[in-house]
Amino acid sequence: MPTPPTPxxxxxxxxxxxxxxxxGTPSDYAAVALQRNLAGxxxxxxxxxxxxxxxxxRMLESQWPDYLALVAASAAQFAGRLDIRLGLExxxxxxxxxxxxHQISSNPLHHVLGSVxxxxxxxxxxxFNGDPIAYQRTYFDHLAMAAETQLFDxxxxxxxxKNISPKDWQLPRVMDDIRRALDRIAKASTAMELNTSGLNKEIPEMNPGPEILREIAQRKIPMVLGADAHDPIRVADKFEEALTLLESTGHTHIHFHLNRHRHPVPIPTARASLTPLP
Ligand SMILES: [Zn+2]
Ligand SMILES: [Zn+2]
Structure with missing residues (x-):
């Protein structure tokens, strides 16, 4: 068998x-990550x-110690084989x-996602005031506000x-609002995620879709890849497809965060490092 490339x-x-x-426990997710030849x-x-x-x-505040213990136990179990880190959505x-x-600064987090x-x-x-288009505009305004807090990676x-009311999702109607939000996000230097789980939703495309990805590339906003797995089998799901989509919309690098520090990887290097599931 050929040796897999360096994770x-x-x-x-x-x-x-x-x-x-x-x-599934973090260890179950880690087992799939190893099969996919991820570093962590x-x-x-x-x-x-x-x-x-x-x-x-979500977990209760009183379950926070359980969360720390769960991640720490898996990290110890996989030490030397797969790097397991603590983050938060x-x-x-x-x-x-x-x-x-307060929550973020009191914990040793490696990657903090900000989600509207x-x-x-x-x-x-x-x-929501009954107008789905107004709701879409509010959402993108809040996304930009999230970036401007500087709390999130x-x-x-x-x-x-777009999946709240799919029939009301018509990009031209909100594209100016999206562009304004992206200008603010670029200014805040916050990264954005390409989330592959969108393929399983009512509008079957990744989040965000290709038109928005193009606008993001024009503003040189760094992209992070995530499958948003709620089941171990989805770890790194469709990452190859996501990398192809990023390239086709003008992106050159993908990023991840460790110790809340951003690491860029050229997309061809990222693609070559992955192993398909058997
Ligand atoms: Zn989410
Ligand atoms: Zn969830």
């Missing part, structure tokens, strides 16, 4: 059962939020800045709102 890439977005809608995984489960916000989709909405600042989740009931209740799945 290089990290899976930068994945979950644990603590969020109540994912299955960054566990980024949904963060605890205050006052019961979206409580059904944080919900962002205006008003949560102080809470998040327009499907969350509490968010929808506050910001990467903005997750940054066109997630």
């Amino acid at each position: 290089l890439l990290y899976e930068s977005h994945m979950h644990t059962p603590l969020c109540r809608h994912a299955r 995984i960054i566990v980024t489960c949904h963060n605890p939020m205050p006052n019961g916000y979206s409580a059904s989709a 944080c919900d962002y909405a205006p008003g949560f800045e102080a809470f998040l600042e 989740h327009p499907q969350v009931g509490e968010y929808r209740q506050k910001y 990467t903005l997750s799945h940054p066109d997630l709102v």
Whole structure:
């Protein structure tokens, strides 16, 4: 058998059962990452939020020590074989800045995702006024605000709102708003994620889609790759397809974060480092 190339890439977005809608331990995800010839995984489960916000989709604040222990146990188990790091996917909405600042700065996180989740009931209740286009505009404004907080390394799945009301997703109607948001995100030097899980949603394309990816490339905003696995089998899912999409929309590099420091990898090098699942 030919020797696989040196592992290089990290899976930068994945979950644990603590969020109540994912299955498998970080070790189960790590086993798939090894098969894919990744260098490591960054566990980024949904963060605890205050006052019961979206409580059904995340760990409780009291479970935080369990999260640290879960990631540490897998990291020890895979030491010398796969690098397992602690990260977090944080919900962002205006008003949560102080809470998040404290949560993020008090923990040794390697990669912090900032997510606007327009499907969350509490968010929808506050910001949906019955007009789906206005909701899309609010979403992109909040995404830019998230970047401007400087709290996050990467903005997750940054066109997630398109699946809230797929029939109302017509890019030309909101493209100027998206461009303005991307200008602000570029100025904030925050990375954005290409999230491959979008292929399994009602609008079957990655988040974001190709038109937005082109606008991102024009602004030289760094891209991070994530499968957003809620099941071990999806670790690094469709990464090859994602790299091809990035190249075809004008991107030259993919990035990951360790110790909250950004590492660029040329796309051809990234592609060559991956092994398909048997
Ligand atoms: Zn989730
Ligand atoms: Zn998310």
